[in-house]
Amino acid sequence: MSKGRLFIISGPSGSGKDTLLVELFKIHPELKFSISSITRDIRDNEKPGEKYDFISREQFENMISKDELLEYNVFVGNYYGTPKAPVVSAIENGEDIIVEVDVNGASQIRMKMPEAVSVFILPPSFDTLKKRLLNRGTESEDRIKARLECALAEIGRADEYDYAIVNDDLQKAVKDLSDIISVDRLRVNRNQTLINSILENVR
Amino acid sequence: MSKGRLFIISGPSGSGKDTLLVELFKIHPELKFSISSITRDIRDNEKPGEKYDFISREQFENMISKDELLEYNVFVGNYYGTPKAPVVSAIENGEDIIVEVDVNGASQIRMKMPEAVSVFILPPSFDTLKKRLLNRGTESEDRIKARLECALAEIGRADEYDYAIVNDDLQKAVKDLSDIISVDRLRVNRNQTLINSILENVR
Numbered sequence: 575m576s577k578g579r580l581f582i583i584s585g586p587s588g589s590g591k592d593t594l595l596v597e598l599f600k601i602h603p604e605l606k607f608s609i610s611s612i613t614r615d616i617r618d619n620e621k622p623g624e625k626y627d628f629i630s631r632e633q634f635e636n637m638i639s640k641d642e643l644l645e646y647n648v649f650v651g652n653y654y655g656t657p658k659a660p661v662v663s664a665i666e667n668g669e670d671i672i673v674e675v676d677v678n679g680a681s682q683i684r685m686k687m688p689e690a691v692s693v694f695i696l697p698p699s700f701d702t703l704k705k706r707l708l709n710r711g712t713e714s715e716d717r718i719k720a721r722l723e724c725a726l727a728e729i730g731r732a733d734e735y736d737y738a739i740v741n742d743d744l745q746k747a748v749k750d751l752s753d754i755i756s757v758d759r760l761r762v763n764r765n766q767t768l769i770n771s772i773l774e775n776v777r
Numbered sequence: 778m779s780k781g782r783l784f785i786i787s788g789p790s791g792s793g794k795d796t797l798l799v800e801l802f803k804i805h806p807e808l809k810f811s812i813s814s815i816t817r818d819i820r821d822n823e824k825p826g827e828k829y830d831f832i833s834r835e836q837f838e839n840m841i842s843k844d845e846l847l848e849y850n851v852f853v854g855n856y857y858g859t860p861k862a863p864v865v866s867a868i869e870n871g872e873d874i875i876v877e878v879d880v881n882g883a884s885q886i887r888m889k890m891p892e893a894v895s896v897f898i899l900p901p902s903f904d905t906l907k908k909r910l911l912n913r914g915t916e917s918e919d920r921i922k923a924r925l926e927c928a929l930a931e932i933g934r935a936d937e938y939d940y941a942i943v944n945d946d947l948q949k950a951v952k953d954l955s956d957i958i959s960v961d962r963l964r965v966n967r968n969q970t971l972i973n974s975i976l977e978n979v980r
Contacts, residue, residue, distance in 0.1 A: 694965065700975050732972050737963045740971065750963055757960040760940045760953055762897065768943065769935050772903050 788898030
């Protein structure tokens with residue numbers, strides 16, 4: 575059986591990455607999603623094991639020392655990371671798996687798994703990005719300014735990725751992402767079994 | 778402006794490659810097609826400059842000596858080759874161009890243009906391949922046997938390609954090929970202008 579693929583998805587605040595992923599999983603229900611391990615407290619709207627596994631600092635540092643993470647970051651005093659085991663096991667089972675990380679996480683994963691395919695989600699323009707961040711309306715001006723600067727710094731590293739998708743029209747962006755995944759399944763090294771079966775029929 | 782891409786398409790007799798390409802150009806009329814230069818006589822059903830440019834041995838050997846070909850072969854005493862200039866000019870103009878060559882031609886082109894994307898068209902099974910070759914009904918048993926052996930030798934080199942498409946259901950195969958081309962246009966290095974424009978709006 576041929577191996578699956580790890581797809582790394584990144585995009586700044588305002589890129590609409592989360593909505594895009596929700597739509598992607600409707601089209602590709604067979605896709606696995608890599609659940610992050612994090613040490614911050616669970617929030618009211620969160621369920622354990624849905625997007626995050628909530629673990630203790632000790633458990634997290636134990637994973638670091640055993641090299642059990644594909645990538646990790648510290649953010650406001652808490653650890654955030656991608657456990658290696660579920661990703662490796664999906665790939666070995668021939669399954670495709672999605673990991674959603676920032677540019678730093680993506681860069682760490684690429685070093686450990688250079689065969690991963692990475693996709694950067696872009697807002698259509700600077701103005702739209704600004705509008706999207708302002709429209710949330712829940713944050714202070716300073717906080718929005720910081721988010722905007724952070725977004726631009728991330729976009730400045732988009733060239734580290736294999737693909738870039740502009741999230742202007744959501745349905746078009748979902749199709750682009752879905753096509754990247756479908757087309758990867760046509761790669762020759764994912765079809766060696768089929769090729770061999772045609773050749774073997776001869777002998 | 779970002780560059781275009783050269784797509785190399787190969788597939789043995791019986792893979793249905795020609796029909797596939799006709800359908801592809803209906804979906805992607807913007808695609809260019811690389812016209813081969815050949816030294817054999819023109820046939821009744823052929824038009825000069827459609828699929829082939831019919832040139833003299835002297836002209837062809839002149840192109841060889843000037844390194845003006847991306848690849849060439851000798852077949853039954855005649856030269857067949859892919860002129861370099863139209864391919865390079867399409868790519869520089871940001872256009873995608875298709876070249877249809879055999880496995881030897883593909884391998885020569887890859888050495889000169891490693892950034893080319895190559896696709897191998899497969900028959901769905903050995904039995905179907907045999908049936909398709911027999912159904913032509915215009916050739917001797919020996920000739921069919923030779924074609925079949927040649928097809929299997931080509932399939933044995935499918936792993937030199939980036940992608941493999943099984944031509945079982947024609948519409949599915951056309952979509953696969955069309956998607957490979959569309960997805961390539963999402964590559965980050967083909968969208969650097971767009972990324973820069975988002976970043977430049979800030980200053």
